Amino acid sequence: xxxxxxxxxxxxxxxxxxxxxxxxxxxxxxxxxxxxxxxxxxxxxxxxxxxxxxxxxxxxxxxxxxxxxxxxxxxxxxxxxxxxxxxxxxxxxxxxxxxxxxxxxxxxxxxxxxxxxxxxxxxxxxxxxxxxxxxxxxxxxxxxxxxxxxxxxxxxxxxxxxxxxxxxxxxxxxxxxxxxxxxxxxxxxxxxxxxxxxxxxxxxxxxxxxxxxxxxxxxxxxxxxxxxxxxxxxxxxxxxxxxxxxxxxxxxxxxxxxxxxxxxxxxxxxxxxxxxxxxxxxxxxxxxxxxxxxxxxxxxxxxxxxxxxxxxxxxxxxxxxxxxxxxxxxxxxxxxxxxxxxxxxxxxxxxxxxxxxxxxxxxxxxxxxxxxxxxxxxxxxxxxxxxxxxxxxxxxxxxxxxxxxxxxxxxxxxxxxxxxxxxxxxxxxxxxx
Amino acid sequence: xxxxxxxxxxxxxxxxxxxxxxxxxxxxxxxxxxxxxxxxxxxxxxxxxxxxxxxxxxxxxxxxxxxxxxxxxxxxxxxxxxxxxxxxxxxxxxxxxxxxxxxxxxxxxxxxxxxxxxxxxxxxxxxxxxxxxxxxxxxxxxxxxxxxxxxxxxxxxxxxxxxxxxxxxxxxxxxx
Numbered sequence: 001x002x003x004x005x006x007x008x009x010x011x012x013x014x015x016x017x018x019x020x021x022x023x024x025x026x027x028x029x030x031x032x033x034x035x036x037x038x039x040x041x042x043x044x045x046x047x048x049x050x051x052x053x054x055x056x057x058x059x060x061x062x063x064x065x066x067x068x069x070x071x072x073x074x075x076x077x078x079x080x081x082x083x084x085x086x087x088x089x090x091x092x093x094x095x096x097x098x099x100x101x102x103x104x105x106x107x108x109x110x111x112x113x114x115x116x117x118x119x120x121x122x123x124x125x126x127x128x129x130x131x132x133x134x135x136x137x138x139x140x141x142x143x144x145x146x147x148x149x150x151x152x153x154x155x156x157x158x159x160x161x162x163x164x165x166x167x168x169x170x171x172x173x174x175x176x177x178x179x180x181x182x183x184x185x186x187x188x189x190x191x192x193x194x195x196x197x198x199x200x201x202x203x204x205x206x207x208x209x210x211x212x213x214x215x216x217x218x219x220x221x222x223x224x225x226x227x228x229x230x231x232x233x234x235x236x237x238x239x240x241x242x243x244x245x246x247x248x249x250x251x252x253x254x255x256x257x258x259x260x261x262x263x264x265x266x267x268x269x270x271x272x273x274x275x276x277x278x279x280x281x282x283x284x285x286x287x288x289x290x291x292x293x294x295x296x297x298x299x300x301x302x303x304x305x306x307x308x309x310x311x312x313x314x315x316x317x318x319x320x321x322x323x324x325x326x327x328x329x330x331x332x333x334x335x336x337x338x339x340x341x342x343x344x345x346x347x348x349x350x351x352x353x354x355x356x357x358x359x360x361x362x363x364x365x366x367x368x369x370x371x372x373x374x375x376x377x378x379x380x381x382x383x384x385x386x387x388x389x390x391x392x393x394x395x396x397x398x399x400x401x402x403x404x405x406x407x408x409x410x411x412x413x414x415x416x417x418x419x420x421x422x423x424x425x426x427x428x429x430x431x432x433x
Numbered sequence: 434x435x436x437x438x439x440x441x442x443x444x445x446x447x448x449x450x451x452x453x454x455x456x457x458x459x460x461x462x463x464x465x466x467x468x469x470x471x472x473x474x475x476x477x478x479x480x481x482x483x484x485x486x487x488x489x490x491x492x493x494x495x496x497x498x499x500x501x502x503x504x505x506x507x508x509x510x511x512x513x514x515x516x517x518x519x520x521x522x523x524x525x526x527x528x529x530x531x532x533x534x535x536x537x538x539x540x541x542x543x544x545x546x547x548x549x550x551x552x553x554x555x556x557x558x559x560x561x562x563x564x565x566x567x568x569x570x571x572x573x574x575x576x577x578x579x580x581x582x583x584x585x586x587x588x589x590x591x592x593x594x595x596x597x598x599x600x601x602x603x604x605x606x607x608x609x
């Protein structure tokens with residue numbers, strides 16, 4: 001038993017050493033981001049805290065593109081409570097808002113964090129709150145504060161407390177690769193490996209409650225669809241027919257998966273009732289039908305099909321199997337993802353014309369207008385933040401696959417370069433409890 | 434091959450049992466996570482890595498040792514090229530006269546476009562080769578098609594030369 005525990009620890013250390021940490025580089029923000037100063041939080045305890053809450057909040061707000069965070073080195077003072085705030089100083093240095101806070105120990109690892117947001121121009125307190133946690137979840141507390149401030153000032157729910165799953169691949173030479181499925185905070189921190197294999201791993205998809213991931217793994221030398229419970233690490237192989245078993249997509253009700261199977265001869269969309277293990281074929285066409293994604297109301301599935309000669313996105317209504325074509329612009333539209341309100345469709349798009357690149361585009365399904373959001377060339381795997389503000393996608397930088405993001409309005413951009421290997425197929429979690 | 438598979442299954446089963454032990458340890462260390470749902474997701478960390486080598490046994494039988502085993506395709510196409518016919522026919526003849534032999538056809542695509550769509554394209558190429566073999570004497574039971582899409586490029590690089598080498602079907606004889 002002892003040996004096994006030791007082996008486990010060694011294994012965990014190895015996995016930690018091997019993780020590909022992502023960093024965020026904001027490459028473009030809104031024209032006039034709101035200036036905000038996030039002052040280092042006070043701490044009266046002895047030993048230094050493991051995380052700098054103010055720094056994490058400041059970085060979250062800054063990378064949203066909506067805010068310009070003041071540099072700590074430019075601050076004239078570090079107030080921890082209202083009586084220490086001199087509004088004039090902050091006004092002179094151009095700040096609109098000021099966030100201050102303090103951390104106190106409540107015994108053992110337990111902490112209490114108080115934060116307060118001030119409107120510098122009105123010289124008034126906007127709101128404040130006291131939250132409890134421990135030294136182990138300070139990053140969660142910081143993302144919580146960033147979410148609260150973001151929502152208060154933009155009216156948009158923050159998505160800093162969410163997570164991303166993604167696949168990394170390392171070429172080890174001699175035809176050998178190492179693939180891994182990673183889980184990280186939305187800012188790329190605390191990355192951890194949840195599956196490793198010498199065979200490809202693809203298409204991670206979050207359950208709507210954020211507790212499970214479905215994905216495709218070739219570990220048995222054939223593609224299989226697996227569901228892994230994130231809390232326990234337990235997983236099950238749920239589908240492995242002859243041929244393709246791919247593109248799992250969780251239904252909004254959490255009870256069904258849409259997926260692609262070619263067991264009947266060519267790739268078709270199916271739904272699988274997970275409790276009853278009942279498979280229902282949805283499409284019937286000799287072309288390729290794949291990459292299903294659900295409408296938020298669960299009434300229809302959007303998918304990629306080359307039934308018209310080139311890949312385009314179609315919608316099938318589950319009640320009567322009626323099919324309508326959704327995309328018309330360009331000669332390649334695929335891998336569609338809808339915003340939570342069902343109005344905007346992000347996708348991989350290639351314009352008509354020789355040598356055109358593969359970009360991320362968004363189509364307003366109400367007006368039909370299509371906007372190309374990226375200028376790089378091998379962009380793929382779009383995934384949308386649960387608040388509908390940002391599309392995260394995979395692209396190439398130099399000879400490496402990296403993640404990058406762009407806001408749906410194209411005004412904010414950031415990249416998440418990795419320390420090693422190819423990073424691909426991001427999947428943004430829903431809001432987590 | 435069969436014996437090898439049993440070993441693999443045993444190794445995998447052991448890994449699962451062992452990993453189950455692991456996850457209980459890491460649950461404790463991670464239980465303070467505010468999210469809660471993040472508890473011990475490291476549990477399956479090694480489940481794909483133990484004893485999961487690629488297919489072995491792809492050595493060519495002596496009778497077909499000098500034949501091509503990689504067949505290339507045009508962009509966005511799954512039509513078997515004329516240059517592939519002679520060697521594929523010879524493979525088909527070998528399969529027809531050796532009913533116990535079997536091949537695995539691994540379909541691949543270049544990196545352009547989306548991954549799941551490319552998996553479908555790779556399968557279409559594999560199926561085209563499978564049909565060619567069957568028309569020329571192989572039986573359905575001797576031919577298995579697996580598509581890797583763009584997941585296992587033959588060469589790295591982002592230009593038309595690399596892409597041409599990656600749009601392919603690899604024919605591998607199953608070990609006996």
